[in-house]
Amino acid sequence: MTPEAYLEANADRFVDELRAFVRIPSISTDPAYADAIDDAARFVADRMENAGLENVAILPTEGHPLVYADWLHAGDAPTVLVYGHYDVQPADPLEDWASPPFEPEVRDGRLYARGVSDDKGPMVIPLNVAEAFLRTNGGLPVNLKFVIEGEEEMGSAHLAAGVREHRDRLKADVVLSADGAQWRPDLVTVNVANRGIVSLNLSLTTAAKDLHSGRYGGTVANAAHALARLVASFHDETGRVAIAGFYDDVRPPTNAERAAMAAIPFDEAAYLAAVGAASPIGEPGYTTLERQWLRPTLDVNGLGSGYQGPGVKTVIPHRAQAKISCRLVPDQMPERIRALLVRHCERHALGSARIAFADDGIGMPPARVREDHPALAVVEDVLEEVRGARPLRVRMGGSIPICGIFRDALGIETVFLSFSTADEDFHAPNEFFRLASMRTGHIVWARSFERLGRQTAADYAPFRHAG
Amino acid sequence: MTPEAYLEANADRFVDELRAFVRIPSISTDPAYADAIDDAARFVADRMENAGLENVAILPTEGHPLVYADWLHAGDAPTVLVYGHYDVQPADPLEDWASPPFEPEVRDGRLYARGVSDDKGPMVIPLNVAEAFLRTNGGLPVNLKFVIEGEEEMGSAHLAAGVREHRDRLKADVVLSADGAQWRPDLVTVNVANRGIVSLNLSLTTAAKDLHSGRYGGTVANAAHALARLVASFHDETGRVAIAGFYDDVRPPTNAERAAMAAIPFDEAAYLAAVGAASPIGEPGYTTLERQWLRPTLDVNGLGSGYQGPGVKTVIPHRAQAKISCRLVPDQMPERIRALLVRHCERHALGSARIAFADDGIGMPPARVREDHPALAVVEDVLEEVRGARPLRVRMGGSIPICGIFRDALGIETVFLSFSTADEDFHAPNEFFRLASMRTGHIVWARSFERLGRQTAADYAPFRHAG
Numbered sequence: 001m002t003p004e005a006y007l008e009a010n011a012d013r014f015v016d017e018l019r020a021f022v023r024i025p026s027i028s029t030d031p032a033y034a035d036a037i038d039d040a041a042r043f044v045a046d047r048m049e050n051a052g053l054e055n056v057a058i059l060p061t062e063g064h065p066l067v068y069a070d071w072l073h074a075g076d077a078p079t080v081l082v083y084g085h086y087d088v089q090p091a092d093p094l095e096d097w098a099s100p101p102f103e104p105e106v107r108d109g110r111l112y113a114r115g116v117s118d119d120k121g122p123m124v125i126p127l128n129v130a131e132a133f134l135r136t137n138g139g140l141p142v143n144l145k146f147v148i149e150g151e152e153e154m155g156s157a158h159l160a161a162g163v164r165e166h167r168d169r170l171k172a173d174v175v176l177s178a179d180g181a182q183w184r185p186d187l188v189t190v191n192v193a194n195r196g197i198v199s200l201n202l203s204l205t206t207a208a209k210d211l212h213s214g215r216y217g218g219t220v221a222n223a224a225h226a227l228a229r230l231v232a233s234f235h236d237e238t239g240r241v242a243i244a245g246f247y248d249d250v251r252p253p254t255n256a257e258r259a260a261m262a263a264i265p266f267d268e269a270a271y272l273a274a275v276g277a278a279s280p281i282g283e284p285g286y287t288t289l290e291r292q293w294l295r296p297t298l299d300v301n302g303l304g305s306g307y308q309g310p311g312v313k314t315v316i317p318h319r320a321q322a323k324i325s326c327r328l329v330p331d332q333m334p335e336r337i338r339a340l341l342v343r344h345c346e347r348h349a350l351g352s353a354r355i356a357f358a359d360d361g362i363g364m365p366p367a368r369v370r371e372d373h374p375a376l377a378v379v380e381d382v383l384e385e386v387r388g389a390r391p392l393r394v395r396m397g398g399s400i401p402i403c404g405i406f407r408d409a410l411g412i413e414t415v416f417l418s419f420s421t422a423d424e425d426f427h428a429p430n431e432f433f434r435l436a437s438m439r440t441g442h443i444v445w446a447r448s449f450e451r452l453g454r455q456t457a458a459d460y461a462p463f464r465h466a467g
Numbered sequence: 468m469t470p471e472a473y474l475e476a477n478a479d480r481f482v483d484e485l486r487a488f489v490r491i492p493s494i495s496t497d498p499a500y501a502d503a504i505d506d507a508a509r510f511v512a513d514r515m516e517n518a519g520l521e522n523v524a525i526l527p528t529e530g531h532p533l534v535y536a537d538w539l540h541a542g543d544a545p546t547v548l549v550y551g552h553y554d555v556q557p558a559d560p561l562e563d564w565a566s567p568p569f570e571p572e573v574r575d576g577r578l579y580a581r582g583v584s585d586d587k588g589p590m591v592i593p594l595n596v597a598e599a600f601l602r603t604n605g606g607l608p609v610n611l612k613f614v615i616e617g618e619e620e621m622g623s624a625h626l627a628a629g630v631r632e633h634r635d636r637l638k639a640d641v642v643l644s645a646d647g648a649q650w651r652p653d654l655v656t657v658n659v660a661n662r663g664i665v666s667l668n669l670s671l672t673t674a675a676k677d678l679h680s681g682r683y684g685g686t687v688a689n690a691a692h693a694l695a696r697l698v699a700s701f702h703d704e705t706g707r708v709a710i711a712g713f714y715d716d717v718r719p720p721t722n723a724e725r726a727a728m729a730a731i732p733f734d735e736a737a738y739l740a741a742v743g744a745a746s747p748i749g750e751p752g753y754t755t756l757e758r759q760w761l762r763p764t765l766d767v768n769g770l771g772s773g774y775q776g777p778g779v780k781t782v783i784p785h786r787a788q789a790k791i792s793c794r795l796v797p798d799q800m801p802e803r804i805r806a807l808l809v810r811h812c813e814r815h816a817l818g819s820a821r822i823a824f825a826d827d828g829i830g831m832p833p834a835r836v837r838e839d840h841p842a843l844a845v846v847e848d849v850l851e852e853v854r855g856a857r858p859l860r861v862r863m864g865g866s867i868p869i870c871g872i873f874r875d876a877l878g879i880e881t882v883f884l885s886f887s888t889a890d891e892d893f894h895a896p897n898e899f900f901r902l903a904s905m906r907t908g909h910i911v912w913a914r915s916f917e918r919l920g921r922q923t924a925a926d927y928a929p930f931r932h933a934g
Contacts, residue, residue, distance in 0.1 A: 194681075199781070206745075207742045207744045208743025208744075209743070211742055213764070213768060213792060213794065214662060214664070214794055214864045214865025214866055215759070215863075215864050215865055216742065216864070217766050217794045217864060218749045218750065218758040218759060218762055218764035218766075218794070218864075219738075219748070219749050219755045219758045220739065221744060221745075221746075221748045222766050222767060224698065224766075224767040224768075224769065224789075225698065225699075225701070225702065225766075225767060227695070228694070228695040228696075228698035228699045228767070228770070229699045231692065231695035231696075232692075232696045232699035235692065272687065275674045275675055275676065275678055275687060276674045276675025276676070276785075277674045277675075277687040277819065278673075278818070278819050278821070279818060280687065281687060281819055282685045282686050291685040292682070292685060296685075297680070297684035297685035299680045299684050299689050299691075299783055300689060300691040300692060300695070300772075300773070301680060301773050301779070301781055301782050301784065302691065302772060302774035302780070302782075303691050303695070303770070303773065303775070304770070304772075304775040305767075305770050305771075306767070306768050306769030306790070307768050307769035307790060308769045308770070308771040308790075311827060312792065312829050313768055313769070314666070314766075314768055314792050315768050315769075316768070317767070317768065317769060318743075321775065322691075323773070323774060323775075323780070325781050327680065327681055327684045327685070351745070351746060352744065352746050352748055360779050362779050396681065397681045397682050397683070397684060397685075398679065398681025398682055
């Protein structure tokens with residue numbers, strides 16, 4: 001029996017196992033679910049044992065544990081590190097679920113449950129595939145390692161430290177991520193880049209206390225006015241970021257990149273209508289998709305000053321705050337952008353306002369896999385073979401911490417191979433996973449392992465970063 | 468015995484009566500003190516009866532009652548309506564009081580208690596003076612009416628309706644207000660103007676919900692940015708209000724007014740240091756005192772958008788709010804300024820933002836007593852005689868509703884004759900009233916009644932507004 005035949009023969013059992021997995025309410029952010037987190041880590045470890053993987057271990061961190069397993073008997077073949085996560089988002093608002101979030105139910109070929117698309121369904125696929133190879137061939141075409149974390153839904157706060165601590169055990173040639181949704185159900189795509197991020201909390205003070213607007217109005221500075229003027233200075237009239245030096249390190253898109261992007265079907269009107277926005281905005285000279293994927297941004301995520309309750313309170317606010325974050329593209333570095341932001345605020349704040357910054361520690365460089373990366377080529381070839389269309393290379397406007405974490409700690413790239421789709425309502429009520437994606441995923445992961453096994457670890461040496 | 472001798476002979480009793488009055492915790496804004504409000508109204512009515520006043524009545528309103536009394540046997544002499552209030556501010560933070568707020572205590576010639584300066588101490592002075600005339604002369608030099616309200620500390624919400632309802636009973640030639648503090652303890656002053664006010668709550672929407680700043684950043688409008696740009700447009704670079712037409716109706720100050728104001732001792736550095744402001748700001752070409760008294764303002768009293776909690780939330784806010792208020796000077800009218808503000812916002816909001824306004828009903832025209840008003844002349848002459856210096860005419864940056872209420876309902880001006888001083892910590896812990904002010908007040912009110920009694924009601928006809 002071939003591995004693919006084994007996967008087909010055991011398809012129902014794999015769905016049953018996924019149902020058992022999603023019954024565990026492993027909500028990482030809520031301490032009330034600590035036992036469920038332990039249960040989910042244990043479930044993954046047991047699943048790894050049953051699949052025939054070796055060196056199964058639950059590795060403690062300062063937060064929720066990492067679950068590890070490997071099979072390392074493929075000689076010179078590359079070592080593939082599979083990433084996924086066993087934790088899930090909170091389920092509320094519960095009343096909006098058609099079936100209870102932790103009681104999985106199949107409707108129209110979709111399995112409904114919290115965490116089934118993000119990331120339990122996609123995550124068990126490579127485990128099932130490993131089992132299929134080990135049970136049928138007695139071995140895998142590649143050296144295989146798994147690292148499954150329990151804090152992805154709360155920001156992966158302890159992943160970097162955990163990976164650094166276990167860097168010898170986790171050493172590999174490439175990461176294949178089972179997390180990271182496909183862009184759209186109607187397109188075959190592979191994600192090759194995501195934006196970085198840096199953030200800054202700004203506070204601004206104009207006096208020792210809020211002042212009576214009658215007694216002091218028109219004579220002392222108003223913090224709300226000073227903040228508004230500063231925030232207004234962040235962009236020019238056209239929508240371009242006006243922080244001096246902000247675009248210095250941005251790699252201009254090539255004509256080929258722009259042409260490829262222009263060829264991607266994208267309905268701007270539907271995109272805007274879906275979020276209730278009246279018209280597109282943004283940096284002049286770029287399309288909406290280019291703005292989202294190729295260009296950096298500056299957004300104020302929140303601001304506040306003075307009285308915000310009901311009715312009227314005639315004060316002159318003496319304090320104002322703003323939370324600022326930038327999405328970064330190659331080769332912008334978080335530390336430099338943060339410094340430019342601080343300098344801009346210091347130069348543009350009115351003389352009567354004192355400003356201060358709180359560094360909240362959020363900083364993540366942009367990530368982009370090299371176009372000629374050998375694992376990317378494998379994934380693209382297999383997707384084309386199985387799904388009948390060459391996948392489009394797409395990017396993400398958001399930021400994914402794992403790319404930087406694995407690059408910094410292990411010196412390797414991350415290639416995304418997830419069978420979640422962005423429309424599956426993860427982080428929302430009625431999350432679901434297309435069961436058809438599971439079968440496709442089995443085949444794609446199995447063939448990817450086979451093709452990666454025809455490569456050698458040495459093929460990856462040129463793509464290694466200083467770890 | 469003369470009225471003044473009577474006042475001196477009964478000085479200790481008047482202090483004892485004030486002590487009893489301030490023991491009543493008549494906090495108008497807190498429904499828990501409803502009984503105390505009733506007790507205070509009753510106390511005032513009893514005090515009026517004991518003083519020998521007539522037609523004492525507790526007049527119900529939609530809120531706390533008005534207390535009324537009169538003595539109307541002075542023939543052609545003017546009719547003076549005395550205004551004051553029996554309600555007080557809340558007393559918290561209680562732990563900051565050196566003695567409990569409703570247990571009056573004398574220290575260094577100051578009586579400490581909540582409400583003793585605002586307005587119970589100043590308010591009993593004309594009652595004591597009326598008693599002195601009635602007990603010694605058997606009559607008053609003027610026709611006298613009292614209207615004492617119970618909602619001043621919560622915005623006098625039902626005073627206008629109450630005055631309109633009882634306009635026949637309250638008909639008079641002038642209001643003398645026992646409320647409205649003197650500017651400074653080191654200067655003899657009389658307040659001749661206060662600024663009006665108009666306010667507007669603005670909300671601005673750019674999408675149907677907050678959006679992920681990675682997935683949408685750089686492509687759709689951010690409500691915080693749109694609000695900041697709008698707020699920044701309210702003033703020009705110099706600090707002048709940039710709303711088209713805003714200054715159209717402002718009466719330019721005369722050279723005489725500016726000279727008089729420049730002669731008033733005012734320590735700008737101390738003024739700024741007291742509130743922790745680094746430097747003065749405001750409309751170019753005016754001094755700080757001119758900006759505060761003569762010039763209109765626009766202040767954002769509060770604004771908010773997006774995430775304001777701890778840490779980071781990478782959203783694009785879809786909604787933003789701002790509370791805006793303007794202090795007005797003659798002859799700016801609230802309705803016109805509100806319309807100009809709305810038009811400005813509609814013209815300056817970015818195309819991608821939808822704006823809406825909530826009219827919170829706050830609108831009060833500026834007030835200014837005519838310089839040749841006969842009651843103002845009396846008060847100034849008596850103050851000069853008693854205190855040894857011609858009082859300086861000063862203004863208030865704040866807004867006092869009673870001026871407009873009495874002008875609109877009764878067609879008459881309000882002249883301020885309060886013996887509270889602005890440094891007596893009303894609205895704060897350890898409110899106090901200088902007992903010396905009570906004796907000065909007795910003499911000033913008594914002599915004012917006498918001089919007003921030498922005028923006739925006909926003298927006031929030219930100063931009457933269309934009521």
